[in-house]
Amino acid sequence: MRVVINEAVIADLRRQPSTKIRDIWDITVRGLVLRILPSGLASWAVRAWTAEGKRTSIKIGEHPVIKITDARRLALIQLGEVQKGADPVEARRAARRARLDARRAASSALTVEQAMVRWQRARIHAPDSPWSQNYAYRIESALRAHIPNSLRIQPLSIIRRDGWTKLLSEVAQEKPGAGAFLYTIVSSFLSYADAMGWIEGHPLPRRGRAFIAPHVPARTRVLEDAEWLAVWKAAEAEPVKLRVFTRLLLLTACRVSEVADMAVGEMVASGTIWVIPAARTKNGREHVVPLGPLARQELELVWPADTRNHGDYWMLLGKSPTNGFVGNGKLIKRLFETSKTANWTWHDLRRTARTGMTYLGVPEAAAEAALNHITGKSKLVAIYDHSGPSTSGIAALRTWQGYVTDVVEDQRKPGEAETSYRESLPEDLRWKSRPKFVPRAKAKPGRGASRRVETGTSLDSSTTPKPPKRRRKTPVGRAEPE
Structure with missing residues (x-):
């Protein structure tokens, strides 16, 4: 259809229902076309023959964003370029290919x-x-x-x-x-x-x-009471901060990094409660740990006399107030020799505490909460329940710390909790043995x-960043290499 296109003509054509694509050619500017889709959308284009004899269609834009007067002006510009021998469509395609090539080159680099x-x-x-x-x-x-x-x-x-x-x-x-x-x-x-x-x-x-x-396979090592008691006593010969580190791992059932980086500001309620912030826990959830008399007694040995210079960020177990404890690998080897125990890791102390809670009659849900595990809690509950720390988990840790205190102070015999637990079981379960532990290389x-590596070259410290002195800071915050 060839007409003198104006806004009235366009409005009339859009009102007419149609199931086909309609091309309206403008008589004023030869080659200007308004294409109207069945949905009513309309767009401008210029159709012409290039110098190579190839049919080309140059899209100008959508109507009514581009009015008829602007469409005619832009159409004349494009027709002028075609008459000069250019192909605007091919130029656009070449520019698009160049951008893609540049993007691929940057990606490959x-x-x-x-x-x-x-x-x-x-x-x-x-x-x-x-x-x-x-x-x-x-x-x-x-x-x-x-x-x-x-x-x-x-x-x-x-x-x-x-x-x-x-x-x-x-x-x-x-x-x-x-x-x-x-x-x-x-x-x-x-x-x-x-x-x-x-x-x-x-x-x-x-x-x-x-x-x-x-x-x-997951480790199954659980230290018997006599073994962890030997480790407890062996820690007496270590420097005071290393001693406190070892004993707090057993008392609190926390992870190595959580104890190693404990700070002054995390102690609340006159030192009877330790609040581990979410940023320092494995599952990103704040963990509240009670500190019984024995744990507080150990903490007093490393508590600074004056924290004004560093305030709440004063780390208790590191060589300096700005660093947490490192070097636990050397410490554990010395404890192997001194305590005459072997084939255990720091994380095995956490497993030992969890097993001991079961021996002491702590319900499973409470024992899991004591370790800051989220097992047994559905995702929906985790989203909606933000009531705070589990009171049963805190009570479970107090039960475990009380038992450790009694064994250390000779008020209960080592192994008493396990013996009582097994005697309370039915006859057919009473003699069930522990999982067999097979040592493997750490x-x-x-x-x-x-x-x-095939090349045999070690890492170059000039290009590979070193670990931060403080694990409290985000380890990957450096600028990207050029």
Whole structure:
């Protein structure tokens, strides 16, 4: 249809129902077309023949955003370009291809190191389920130990599947636990890289964990009362802060990092309550821990006389007020020798406390709350119930600390709680044995990383950031490499 297009004509055509696309050619400017869709949407275009004899259609814009007078003016400009030998459509396509090529080039130039820094920063500040401070530090430590510098400096997009699987399998063969943890980290990182368009598809094979770096069986070590009592007494020979660190781990059933970084400002109610902030717990939930007389007695040994310089951030167990305790690996080796016990880890003390609570008759839900576990609580309850700490969990910890106090002060015999518990069981369950514990090498990142890579080069401290002196700060906050 060829008409002198004006607003009245356009309004009349839009009112007329139609199931077909209608092209209205303007008589005033030859080549100007108004296309009206069945939905009523209308757009302007210029149709002409290029110097190469190719039919082209140049989109100008939507109506009524662009009025008829503006459409005619823009159409004349485009027709002038075509008469000069240009092809505006092809020029736009070339510009679009250039932008895509530039984007691909920038993506291919993104190194593994830069991509990992961006990923860690995004996960730390994620609005939904961000990493806790301690978990972020574990991630940074594992990557620093096991990702060689020769891999870090390469473009992320050129690393093929065999490159990742070779690295992961070699770590898993030497340190099964560290390999399984590294597989989880790398898989999460590559999923993020795939979602961001840095790589074309996730390179790790589907269900490849079972073949490359399978999970190691969970530890089952539980120290008997005589064993943890020997450890308690062996801590007496250690420097005061190391002694307090060891004993508070047993009394509070907290994680190593939680005790190592405890600060003055976390003690409330005249030192009878320890509030661990959400940023320092594994599950990101605040944890309230009661401190009985024995725990307070230990804390008094390390309590500073004056905290005015650092205030609430004064860390109690580190070498300086601004640092938490580090070096627990050397400490535990000395305790092995002094206490004549072996094949246990710091986390086994937490498992020992949890088992002891069961022996003392603490209900399962209360014992789990005492460890700040969220098992048994549905996601819906977690979303709506913000009533605060579990009173039953606090009572469970007081029960456990009371038992430890009685055993340490010779008011109860070691093993009395377990004996009473088993005697209260039915006859067919009374003699059920403990799970058999099989010692295995501790999976700790950082040992032998240079031997596991093909190049044999160790990490370069000039390009790989060192761990922060204070784990309280976010470990991945550095600027990206240029």
